[in-house]
Amino acid sequence: MGHKPRKEMIAETRAKLVAAARHAFGTVGYAEASMDDFTASAGLTRGALYHHFGDKKGLLQAVIAEIDAEMLARLKIVSARADNLWQGFVDECTAYIEMALEPEIQRIVLRDGPAVLGDPSQWPSQNECIRSMSENLQKLGDEGTIVAVDPEAAARLVSGASLHAAQWIANSEDPEATSKKAVKAFNVLLEGLLKQGSRIGRPQAPAEIDKSLA
Amino acid sequence: MGHKPRKEMIAETRAKLVAAARHAFGTVGYAEASMDDFTASAGLTRGALYHHFGDKKGLLQAVIAEIDAEMLARLKIVSARADNLWQGFVDECTAYIEMALEPEIQRIVLRDGPAVLGDPSQWPSQNECIRSMSENLQKLGDEGTIVAVDPEAAARLVSGASLHAAQWIANSEDPEATSKKAVKAFNVLLEGLLKQGSRIGRPQAPAEIDKSLA
DNA sequence: ATAATGACATACGATGCGTATGTCAATTAA
DNA sequence: TTAATTGACATACGCATCGTATGTCATTAT
Structure with a gap:
């Protein structure tokens, strides 16, 4: 039964990371934003972040x-x-x-x-x-x-x-x-x-x- | 024999720190500039830096x-x-x-x-x-x-x-x-x-x- | 001469980053 | 249907850096 297709889940993960980072960057700023913290706030870990965006700068680019x-x-x-x-x-x-x-x-x-x-x-x-x-x-x-x-x-x-x-x-x-x-x-x-x-x-x-x- | 007066030594120390930081900030940038490194390049340690400028941002302000x-x-x-x-x-x-x-x-x-x-x-x-x-x-x-x-x-x-x-x-x-x-x-x-x-x-x-x- | 101040160094703990590795589900192949 | 492979993500580790707390020694004040 209908578990969402793969591509959608991935896009959703990326979107969640971007949204969480955007919020963190926008409030406390890039330097003060802890990757552990805002990935956790998205229900994920830094593992996902590095997998999708390479590094913190890559995520900033996406945002x-x-x-x-x-x-x-x-x-x-x-x-x-x-x-x-x-x-x-x-x-x-x-x-x-x-x-x-x-x-x-x-x-x-x-x-x-x-x-x-x-x-x-x-x-x-x-x-x-x-x-x-x-x-x-x-x-x-x-x-x-x-x-x-x-x-x-x-x-x-x-x-x-x-x-x-x-x-x-x-x-x-x-x-x-x-x-x-x-x-x-x-x-x-x-x-x-x-x-x-x-x-x-x-x-x-x-x-x-x-x-x-x- | 003429050891330099106190005030001059201190001013010299501050100037050395500002100069070293200015060079580091201007080349590798603020975030990448290691306080240990550029204080050492001035023949000092972070102790002097924190004593005179409070923190890294304080030094940037001075620069x-x-x-x-x-x-x-x-x-x-x-x-x-x-x-x-x-x-x-x-x-x-x-x-x-x-x-x-x-x-x-x-x-x-x-x-x-x-x-x-x-x-x-x-x-x-x-x-x-x-x-x-x-x-x-x-x-x-x-x-x-x-x-x-x-x-x-x-x-x-x-x-x-x-x-x-x-x-x-x-x-x-x-x-x-x-x-x-x-x-x-x-x-x-x-x-x-x-x-x-x-x-x-x-x-x-x-x-x-x-x-x-x- | 002794006390007190202040300029610095050293030592320590904490945090955060990047990488290396592990795990498990989902796709593909046989 | 099952075995092999991919890839999304988590966990674990090492390293660098920051800030603070503490120590030491010279200068200045009493």
Whole structure:
């Protein structure tokens, strides 16, 4: 009678390990997370971990890959539902900041990840997010909305600014006020990308970011 | 006969520990640096380390404080010798990127530091660099060169962009070409800060950054 | 001269990682 | 149907490292 098929059990084990590690990494951090502890919390031992992921770093990679996939999916949804390209780009930046405000992402992806796995610009997953942003910038260039500039370069600078803004906001005493200042300054910088003619309107900063902090 | 005074010996011991740790952290990284090893390389033991710095993290703090002081000093020199405020600000940003290209700074200050000590915007030292940049932006605002924007917010965004640009450049296959693209995009973003009238000239990007990569 | 402080070294216990080995179920082959 | 093999996972071991507790010796204070 129906004991679950092998492949499913294995996938389940991997998922349990990733979930347990993600929780541990996200709360106490990578270095402080004991493999014995969080494998046990998943009802397993380190044996399973080494079998499936090679070592602790391998597991961190798997956790980050999972988080990154979620981030990419969220970004795509955001940029897809805007009614023009520029707005889509701005919304995507805002979504980026919002995600970087989440403690789990901040801890695992933005702090421990780079320390353990090296420069994030070398990760395949992180590059997916950048690529998504680059594509938008490429289209904006073709469209003539922004000045001629290397899309990937701009995407990396903008994401860097976003991430730091998020860290600043998240650790601020008054996150709401800080968020307003950061978003304002962020939009000023983004306007540097716009061509002179397009700049007159001074497009408004999206206000959603404040809701997430209310 | 002149055995050195007590205070000097102690300062020397501390300096030796910081230097040894700085070297170890900068090469193999914080996590891989064995306290037994690098204290021994300084002709001491962990006893001295725990006595002076409390623990491994305390020593990392001391190392980062030393590096940060050097960074701040370099930034002040750069911004002081420019002939106008805007140029001084742009030069300071460029110097920031150049420093972030140095492997020791990248490893200790930009990767291991945040992972071990938390968000850099909370470090007293890192805030010194930001404050220096903020002051310049404040003056630029008073002067009427840039649009009204919170100086600290702008400083943090700009430094974030700089740091990510640096990581991208440093890990690129063709750092020189990448550097050109990054600097161009960086200047485009900075122009967003300039008031419409000031923007006509499209001030040129300083080229010094390319020299450091040649 | 003696007491007290403090700069360091040594000794110890605990924890955590990686590997080597063992076990048992599930697939495959005969 | 049964025997052989694979592979998922647990257990056991050795090693390195960290933090603390304790010891020693020189300097400074009384």
